[in-house]
Structures are given as structure tokens and as C-alpha cells.
Amino acid sequence: VGVTMNTEMEFSFLEEGFSAKDIVEQKIKESSVTDDRDAFYVCDLGDVLKKHVRWMRALPRITPFYAVKCNDSLSVLKTLASLGTGFDCASKTEIQLVQSLGVDPSKIIYANPCKQVSQIKYASAHGVKMMTFDSEVELMKVARCHDNAKLVLRIATDDSKAVCRLSVKFGVPVKACRGLLERAKKLGLDVIGVSFHVGSGCTDPKAYIQAIADARCVFDIGNELGFKMDLLDIGGGFPGSDDAELQFEEITAVINPTLEKYFPADSDVKIIAEPGRFYVASAYTLVVNIIAKKVILDEDSDEEDERTNEKTVMYYVNDGVYGSFNCILYDHAHCMPTLHKKRKPDEVRYPSSIWGPTCDGLDRIVELCSLPDLQVGDWLVFENMGAYTVAASSTFNGFQKPDLHYIMSRPAWQSVQQISSQGMLPPAEESSLFEAMNHVMYPNVFPFSIALKIPLYKTSRPVV
Numbered sequence: 001v002g003v004t005m006n007t008e009m010e011f012s013f014l015e016e017g018f019s020a021k022d023i024v025e026q027k028i029k030e031s032s033v034t035d036d037r038d039a040f041y042v043c044d045l046g047d048v049l050k051k052h053v054r055w056m057r058a059l060p061r062i063t064p065f066y067a068v069k070c071n072d073s074l075s076v077l078k079t080l081a082s083l084g085t086g087f088d089c090a091s092k093t094e095i096q097l098v099q100s101l102g103v104d105p106s107k108i109i110y111a112n113p114c115k116q117v118s119q120i121k122y123a124s125a126h127g128v129k130m131m132t133f134d135s136e137v138e139l140m141k142v143a144r145c146h147d148n149a150k151l152v153l154r155i156a157t158d159d160s161k162a163v164c165r166l167s168v169k170f171g172v173p174v175k176a177c178r179g180l181l182e183r184a185k186k187l188g189l190d191v192i193g194v195s196f197h198v199g200s201g202c203t204d205p206k207a208y209i210q211a212i213a214d215a216r217c218v219f220d221i222g223n224e225l226g227f228k229m230d231l232l233d234i235g236g237g238f239p240g241s242d243d244a245e246l247q248f249e250e251i252t253a254v255i256n257p258t259l260e261k262y263f264p265a266d267s268d269v270k271i272i273a274e275p276g277r278f279y280v281a282s283a284y285t286l287v288v289n290i291i292a293k294k295v296i297l298d299e300d301s302d303e304e305d306e307r308t309n310e311k312t313v314m315y316y317v318n319d320g321v322y323g324s325f326n327c328i329l330y331d332h333a334h335c336m337p338t339l340h341k342k343r344k345p346d347e348v349r350y351p352s353s354i355w356g357p358t359c360d361g362l363d364r365i366v367e368l369c370s371l372p373d374l375q376v377g378d379w380l381v382f383e384n385m386g387a388y389t390v391a392a393s394s395t396f397n398g399f400q401k402p403d404l405h406y407i408m409s410r411p412a413w414q415s416v417q418q419i420s421s422q423g424m425l426p427p428a429e430e431s432s433l434f435e436a437m438n439h440v441m442y443p444n445v446f447p448f449s450i451a452l453k454i455p456l457y458k459t460s461r462p463v464v
């Protein structure tokens, strides 16, 4: 404790009675005794486990292939590999990363419809067969560079209500599928199924219904042309936290009966998905420090009356849109902090804005919010920061990425091991045990040492 655990190879055990919030407090306390108040993350790997249990209970027919692009931290990938998920890789580097953990190639889908030739060759040489396509040119490349490809045709969806649209770039309309499938047949390729993505941050469950129905049409065409269509990939789009506009269970309530209608359990079709955000968003809490502050007084206001709202405050913190908050630009995220210190309910609040540390005017995290008068050195806490944040952050202007602290409770860890060795979900009573860990009250006195640093478990065993 007190040592920065910046590596992604380790996590700390959370001792009984403590939660991720306690670790946030502990780290804040540790750095507050110095001027080194760098931004940091706390990631609760138990939350990733919780999500997996939630997924398997709600969608028992669908094997998740985690979308590595969303957050490629080794600790998350190792946890998921131990839990037996598959992986959606977008590139050679992601394939390399996942295979370095001992993941079997059959558990990887190369889910990028437009691939560089050398990377198709890499997949071929490393046994990765499943890959998506949505054009004739891609089929020709695969025919040339991959002897055993198992191709999955990506179809377009109505993603007009998604936060991040993807069908503007990828996916074939159903009416163009026959021509492509005929071409694949002529080239001697093996098409095994259909994939789609309803757009990331889906807000309309009907998008899944239409896409699954469309996939059924394309399955029928493929079967008619002599392909053995037996893989349906329903992509991502699932929410990562419970404050999302559309709840996970609202989506699963729609998906399950739709699958039953178009791909009944006895149809021998394997169903997979590519969730990204769902698994990691809520596991990560980002804590930033106020490094500068500017008070703008309203010129018309009475100076005597400074305690009224006649001033606005600009706060500058040590992570911004070129770092973790790139999600504001790329992922259309709306980030709002919580205050770390307890405040008096009657404390005066001022219209405030929050800015990142770089010299760019674009580097703004919150345009307007209401905050009490905070000081340089105070902390702000941003929850649900695990998806599309660290994965795409830069060190622009020389600002280093925040340290990452990984934690897991002992019951959660035991559960991971059990799932890993027996392939079984814990009984409902046990999963409530590790879920409860996150909701314990703050202790009055924080013990000096609550975390025991241990090496992350090995995943050399082939993952089943």
C-alpha cells in the first residue's frame, strides 16, 4: 500500500468489508499528503465479473466475444479469458494481445470488415479463421490470403437512434447480400453466418428485432446457395451502466423472444455477440485533481454581493479530452463529476465549467455545471469511465495517462476461479455475496493497509 501499482499485471485483493470507493478514498488520502496529486483510475474487476454473470443469466444462448477495442487492459482481458468469453479483435495487434494470454483461435472473431492484406495473412498464420466482410473486394483479398477463412457477412442496421453510428461505414443492405454470397461461392469461400451491429449506445431495442429478422433472410439465402449457415453474431450496443437511457434488461427482454422466433434453440445456430461497453464501463472510476481555477466576475454585479451567483468559475483538472475524456469527442459521452468531499447542503453553488490540462480550447470536459467553491488541490470523481476512454487516450501536451489500480474482492476472485475451472456460474446466493461488496458503508477509520498486492492469476491453461 502506498506503492503505485501502475502495472496492468497485478490487482489488489479487496479485504472483507471494503469497497472500490474505499480504495478511491485511500488513494486520495495518500496523494493528498504531497503535491503529487496525479489523476488515477480505480478498476474493480469484480464489476467485470458481475457483468458477466448478468450477461449469462439474461442471455444464456449468446456467447459474448468481448470487443477488445473498448478497453484493452491486460487485467480486464485476463479476467474475461478466465471467465471463458471469446474476443472480437479489430486488428493484428489485438489478435496478438489476446493470443498472448493463451486464448484459443477458435475464441477469436476478426470482426473488422475492411482489413489490411498483411493482417489477413497474420490471422491465417495464427489460426484465426472467423472474420467479417461486407464487400466483394474483401472476399477477393481473403480468397488470396487465407486458406481456411470462415466468413461472416456483416449486414447494415437501422442505427439512427444509436449514440455512435456504425452502419454509415460498415454493413451490406439485405438486398445486396445475394450477389455477395454468390460471389463468395464462386471464389470457393466458406461463409458461415451473419453479423450486425445496431450502433454503440443503442437507445432503441427495435433495432435488434429488425436486424435479427434481416439476418434470418440472409441465412435463408446462404443456405439456399449451399453454405452451411450456423453462426449469428448480434454485435454490441449494450449499455455499460445503469444510468443509460436504455437498460440492459430492456434489450434482453426483446432479444430473447426474437431469437426464439427466427433462430429457435433447435435450429443448431451458434449465437455470439460482441459487447464492449457493457463489460467495462462501470468498472472504472477516474479521479482527477483541480490544478488551476479562474473566477469570472459578472461586471454588472454588485461586488458586495459576491456570495450570490454573479460569478462563474473555470476549473482546470489534470486529465482532459486528449486523455481519458477523449470519450467526449469520439464516443459522444457526457461526463459529470461527483464531489469527493461531503458538502454542506446549504453551501452556495456557482455556475462552473471544467477544462482539461492542455493548451487547447477544445479541451473542455463540462461546459456548465453547478459546483460549490472548490480549491486547487481538490478532487473530482468521474464514475463509469471504463469504455472508450483509456483505450484511445494520448499524451498530447506531455500529460501522462493516469495510473490504474486494479482491485477485486476475495469472493469475486473465488468466483472467477470457479467459473474458470468448472465453467459454471456461481449460485445466485453467492453472486449476491460479491455484489454486496460494493455497497458497504465507508468505515470511520480507514485502516492503513487494506490491500494485499498479489500477482495476477495465470491464464496459461487453454481457455474453454
Ligand SMILES: Cc1ncc(COP(=O)(O)O)c(C=O)c1O
Pocket (backbone or CB within 6 Å): 067, 070, 088, 111, 112, 166, 197, 199, 200, 201, 235, 236, 237, 238, 274, 275, 276, 277, 278
Ligand atoms: C465490430 C464491433 N463490434 C463490437 C463493438 C463494441 O460495441 P459496444 O461497445 O457498443 O458493445 C464495436 C464498437 O465500435 C464494433 O465496431
